[in-house]
Amino acid sequence: MKTKRCEHCGDHLGARHAHNARFCSGRCRMAAHRSVRRQADPVPSAMTRRPQWVRHTSRKVPLSVAGPKVRPASSTDPETWSSYSKVCRSAAGAGLGFVLSWADRLVCIDLDHALLDGELRPWARRIVEGLPETYIEVSLSGTGLHIWGFGSVGRGRRIRRGDSSVEVYDRGRYITVTRQPFEDAPSRLADLTQVIDDLL
Template sequence: MPTTPRCEHCDEPMPITARRHARFCKPACRAAAHRAARAIPAELTARPRWVRRTARKVPVTVGGDVASSTDPASWSTYRDAAKSTAGAGLGFVLNGDGVVCLDLDHCLDHEGAIAGWARNMLDAVNGSTWVEVSQGGDGLHVWGFGALPHGRRITVGGGSVELYGTGRYIAVTGRTFGGTPQRLGDLQHVIDSVV
């Protein structure tokens, strides 16, 4: 059974009147997505480790086939992934080269207020690295550099943090959180404090 196409920016179902290859449900979503794309740091866009993703976060190639977080043949450049209409959005593959992502699950309420445990993590980062709002809109991805040989899920102050550095892909929205910089900073001290 075919799945309902979804807007690449807001993840809402596409209107019935949308063109077959449309990526956005309305002009405002198209404009917001293009602004977000400019927010993704060059340390990520310069690496050819991009995939597309479905609305259910399944990684796919720019051609729409299933992609793998461990098979470089299924990855592409940022430019090719951004131009592709496959799936519902972008994803970046972590391959152990030092780029890491701390996924702070369910730390934002419906008004955008951040939970105390997540605020403590962001205070430790001290505005030194790029942070984006997750696809669901209620979590944060803290991107940076560090050594993290194995992914982990840790409970910190009542919240859940997933730490990844290899063998995974992360859905990328490009929706910068607050005034965080458009660059990746050193996260090793944060990784060491929670692992």
């Protein structure tokens, strides 16, 4: 009979374990589940390793969990920002947000009302098809897209497109993060300089 091994550490599962046991201990079971969660997290490491995270309310008001009490956060005050792991552990508010700071060249292109019944509208499809491979996620509303990458904008810009708009920011703003990738968007960031130049 083949000896079963723990799926996390590889140690033999002794006779005291049930025949359908997968792990040798509670510690290995929890470590394995944490590992799966980390692997499944689509947010690029270029974002998660930066301490520029906040929570937000259902009305998109940014919240700070940096101190002992939850309080309003500011997109221009680093003292109100936290690490990714800390905001993920917090239950405050309704979700996560990332603060854009000019120092790291991270940029977000917000395509408002880009999706109609789950399908890209033609103007948004043209933008998305011209992108290098970069992280894109569906916005909180379910009708917009947030395109993340590297670039420089300076003063944020908003371009109207009928009943829709394209916004581009690289500083002084926080953007909600849903962790819901659009289609097969990769968990990495690309240089969006040319795309931004074309848009603006």
